[in-house]
Amino acid sequence: MTEQAVVVDGDSLDCATVAAVAAGTGSTVRLDPDAAERAEHSWRLAEELATHRVVYGRTTGVGANREAMVQSDSAAEHGKRLLRSHAGGSGHRLPDEQVRAMLLIRLNQLAAGHSGAHPRLLRSMADALRQDALPVVHEIGAIGTSDLTALAETGLALAGEGPWSRGTLPAIEIGSGDALAFMSSNAATLAQAALACVELDTLLRASHAVAALSYIALDGSPEAYATSVHQARAHPGQVYCAEELRRLLGMRETPRPGRRVQDPFGLRAFPQVQGPALDAVRYLSEVLHIEMNTGPENPMVSVADGEIYHHAHFHTAYLSSALDHTRGTLHQVAELSAARLGDLVEPAFTDLPAFLASGPSGSSGVMILEYVAHDALTQLRHAALPVTLGTAVVSRGLEDHASFSTQAARQAREAATAYRVVLSCELVAAVRALRMRAADLVDLPVREAYDAAASILDPSMADRPLTADLARAQDLLDSLAGW
CATH class of the missing domain: 1.10.275.10 (Fumarase/aspartase (N-terminal domain))
Known part of the structure; x- marks a missing residue:
């Protein structure tokens, strides 16, 4: 190495x-x-x-x-x-x-x-x-x-x-x-926040590939991703998300009408919900760059001035606010992933059996994935609660405010772990639906993501434990971020 x-x-x-x-x-x-x-x-x-x-x-x-x-x-x-x-x-x-x-x-x-x-x-x-x-x-x-x-x-x-x-x-x-x-x-807090920032960035990039697979399985409408639509309200993250979906789905021309007049929000509003999270992680990265490359010490020694200054750089309000915002936007993204999972098990959207089941009448298929996803989503919801609404008074009243960025960073890693579970549930269901449909992905860039997932997920459609599939899907997300 x-x-x-x-x-x-x-x-x-x-x-x-x-x-x-x-x-x-x-x-x-x-x-x-x-x-x-x-x-x-x-x-x-x-x-x-x-x-x-x-x-x-x-x-x-x-x-x-x-x-x-x-x-x-x-x-x-x-x-x-x-x-x-x-x-x-x-x-x-x-x-x-x-x-x-x-x-x-x-x-x-x-x-x-x-x-x-x-x-x-x-x-x-x-x-x-x-x-x-x-x-x-x-x-x-x-x-x-x-x-x-x-x-x-x-x-x-x-x-x-x-x-x-x-x-x-x-x-x-x-x-x-x-x-x-x-x-x-605040180096220990910054360490946890920086690691969370990298993981969140990875998961959000992976979510483009997962959402694209769900889009195909659900016969999504391309109109919602049209260039003109997103140029009309050009928030950077939203524009980038729509561009990524167009790239992964091979949308090169003016979109044709979709199967439905309007898709569920999980597909139709994906750029509008994913965009704020992308922007939030980018801003968090900018805050961390400043914090990691600064002299935060109180007092601060200025060689240029030949002086020592007493100040409050120990207070990390920028960081706690950025982390609160990031976790909040991530929760909304995870809600959409759980919504797409709900669409994938609904015959009205896929023309496939309920819960993507295959076998005798009453087979459960991937029914349990919704329970797993919503358990993780609930954990993420609690981790997304803002820390900046509280404060503390310590040291005999002298230090009468706190940012709680340490707790915000800790919760950011918990939120990332929970989102990884939610997204893996969607990925397992999307790949199963595409297998059942024998979808033609030959000419689409997202084919690489599908092949990678299909190569590690058990192809059996029988009712069986899905724990191993979820673990493999979670591990694969880091690779999907590169596609």
Whole structure:
């Protein structure tokens, strides 16, 4: 396997690269020399400024302790005390892929050169990624105003006091100003959001192929996808979706009249519902790109100004809002997939037996798929509930608002998992319907998607468990996204 070289420069990290490194399948990470130099300048400036002015978290405590000055005789241990006191995460351990993604994002943010953390922290994190040494990090402990517990646990592992789930590294020194500089980030939340963004993008692209197969099985009307229709209300995602369906279905000329005057919404309104989800994922990707390539640390060290600024970049309202919007649009897309599944089991739409059954009278065919799809759809509905309607007041009233982007990111991954199930149910039913109809797909680009699915799904039409088919269909969706 050819290793992918990932150069961490503090400026060019994207979600696809995060996902590739998170997978742990051969990415070599190295720190850009210019980034290391920026970190060095930032650290030296922060050290110098802290000798003659108050610097939050460096010469003071944190939170409501912001005015408690660190005594000179205990300054050497101040950083480690902060890490120890904040490493109180709970719940399940984060999966390895999320820990790798968190390390990469935090390293890239530190490489932007605004933290004032010692460069040895950056070198140690780069070593961790190269050697796949992963600290133990727990899931619960953040509300969208810095991932304090997750990064404190990581910092303690780097300092030689915290446990590792994979491998280990030599302990490094944590200076009085390093702890807050390291913890002041939402890197764990961003990691989960970036992985969700990549998966959602994949599933939405795969849904074009699945919907195209359902369109053929249901004798859809091409009028709803006509170029002129979508140019008349040219939202980018909607236009792109219609273009994809025209491409997959080989629509090259002015559409002919369809079998029905108007199709059910699952077919007719697909571009109008899929479009907002495509646009939402694109916007989420843009937000993540900014968040991953920024210096979020409070206080921020500006070498250019020769100054330190106290601010609120730890607050991730952009991210939580983008995630809420994305999950909401995804739920609508999943509803349409479930609606098309309902059409596929209805003889009035397919001219096939009810539930696509084949066998003695009373055979159930794919009846159970609707139950599976609506179970998953209900899970998605709950995951789509907005987190931005709540808030929290903590630290003796000083920190009186929270974005809950951490919970929004967690729910985004749950929503993606649920949508994968819904879409796989539609795919299994669509392929079965096309087999029963012996549909002619020779000249259509979507034929590749059909052949791929037909090659792995059991061709038996007898009543039988469909669990294995659903598992294979779920795995295939990643490949269908490329078509």
